[in-house]
Amino acid sequence: MLLNDYRPVYVIGIGLHRYQAATETSYVQLGVTAVREALADAGMEWSSVEAAYTGTTRLGMAVSRPMLRHLGATGIPMTQVENASASSSSAFRLACRDVAAGFSDVVLAAGVDKAGKVNRGEQLTGIAPHDGGLVVPSVHYALLAEEYMRASNVGEEAIARVAVKNHLNGSKNPYAHRQRERSLDEVLGDRPIAGSLKRLECCPIGEGASAVLVVSDDAIDRLGLDRSRAVQVLSSTQRSEELYGAKSFDVELTKTTTEQSLAEAGIRAEQLDVVELHDAFAIEELQYTEAMGLCGQGQASRELANGEFAIGGRVAISPSGGLLAMGHPIGPTGVGQIAEITRQLRGEAGPRQQPNSTYGLAHLVGLGAVCVVHVLAAAGR
Incomplete structure (x- = not known):
């Protein structure tokens, strides 16, 4: 599927919770902070959002509903996306495909995580790694x-x-x-840290949240959004x-x-x-x-x-x-x-x-x- 073969897709709202070292802050607070900022940035109400995809790797099952219900229980489809470092990149891709194909006019793509242990699939295959895990x-x-x-x-x-x-x-x-x-x-x-790589040449892994609102041309016009701030995908x-x-x-x-x-x-x-x-x-x-x-x-x-x-x-x-x-x-x-x-x-x-x-x-x-x-x-x- 090529996006340019379907409806134009735009980012209209963006929000973040600062990325930081591990704290006692709940993932719900992290995520809701980012989503509310994205809604405010777009000048849009939560009730206008028609679907949501949440990228996460370390929080377990069904993370979207406990987080997004604080914005209102509107019955929209919610989907969790895990794809390692590319989890919310993949969530964003799914949001873009929904809008491009006409399934929805307004879709939330978000990401949220807390520091913690994660199991990699390759560690659970029963096949010993050729490098001994080193x-x-x-x-x-x-x-x-x-x-x-x-x-x-x-x-x-x-x-x-x-x-x-x-x-x-x-x-x-x-x-x-x-x-x-x-x-x-x-x-x-x-x-x-390893070989010639020093600590400041390696990324910190902590906690945080991000959110963007993906919309169609129809949504921009129908909701009276600011087209001059709409970035096209x-x-x-x-x-x-x-x-x-x-x-x-x-x-x-x-x-x-x-x-x-x-x-x-x-x-x-x-x-x-x-x-x-x-x-x-x-x-x-x-x-x-x-x-x-x-x-x-x-x-x-x-x-x-x-x-x-x-x-x-x-x-x-x-x-x-x-x-x-x-x-x-x-x-x-x-x-x-x-x-x-x-x-x-x-x-x-x-x-x-x-x-x-x-x-x-x-x-x-x-x-x-x-x-x-x-x-x-x-x-x-």
């Missing part, structure tokens, strides 16, 4: 960092600059988990991994999914003004910017050092602070990216604003097995 995510990306540094002939400072940029962006974001600017020396001198693309031989599956999956999504949106990589990507570990930004076609192979570290990926540069990469500074509460992360891109394309991002933003792209990888990419465009582009 290659946890931090080790996996540390190995990729070593490979990248050798192939691109760069040192640890090249990867650390990703963290420096994103911590600077996060310091300007009131919703970010980490809101402190960091120097290159601070990043390089921090506690090692040009494409919604999701793929899973294939066999890539010796190549990194994270990178190759990102490459094919991004290429497909840009083609469906009818734009080129060089037209993107803002990108929010999966930088759970700093090395990922360098790999994915190259895979997305935002720069040549092996050139990402040089482009980063030259300021090309900073706010005000050629394309702002993770102006929210990315997963490294905005944080990665998992369930909310994907919809949180959509909220940031919407804010940027409206010109409402304040000190994080990328000038003259017209096109934005959101990207998340879920445990390497799935990749979700969305391309959005400013009103009146």
Whole structure:
């Protein structure tokens, strides 16, 4: 299903609860805070919402009703979505498909999570992992960092600059988990996690919530919404991994999914003004910017050092602070990216604003097995 073959789809309202370290705050309060903010941002009543999808990974079954009933028991269909890091990206995709296909005119896509233990499906298969369970995510990306540094002939400072940029962006974001600017020396001198990766080059996983309201043209007119603040969703693309031989599956999956999504949106990589990507570990930004076609192979570290990926540069990469500074509460992360891109394309991002933003792209990888990419465009582009 290509979105542009069906009805136009827009984001009209965005809301967040700050991403933060674990607290005693209930997930209900986190989620309702974000949804109420999205409703207020859109200028819409809860009674206008016709369906809801909630992305979550660590809260158990049936999380939507105990949360959304505080807004009113309206009888709408509610669906939980679990897809690892891409959970609310997938929830947003389902909301967009509902509106595009004409099933609903107003759909909520939300994400909420609390810190806690999670079981991965591959741990429950009864098949022992070939690595003996030693290659946890931090080790996996540390190995990729070593490979990248050798192939691109760069040192640890090249990867650390990703963290420096994103911590600077996060310091300007009131919703970010980490809101402190960091120097290159601070990043390089921090506690090692795995291989060359330091603590500040790895994302914090805490709690938080995000929400966006997805609407049709008919809803904008019928509800009297502000069309000048409606950001259009040009494409919604999701793929899973294939066999890539010796190549990194994270990178190759990102490459094919991004290429497909840009083609469906009818734009080129060089037209993107803002990108929010999966930088759970700093090395990922360098790999994915190259895979997305935002720069040549092996050139990402040089482009980063030259300021090309900073706010005000050629394309702002993770102006929210990315997963490294905005944080990665998992369930909310994907919809949180959509909220940031919407804010940027409206010109409402304040000190994080990328000038003259017209096109934005959101990207998340879920445990390497799935990749979700969305391309959005400013009103009146």
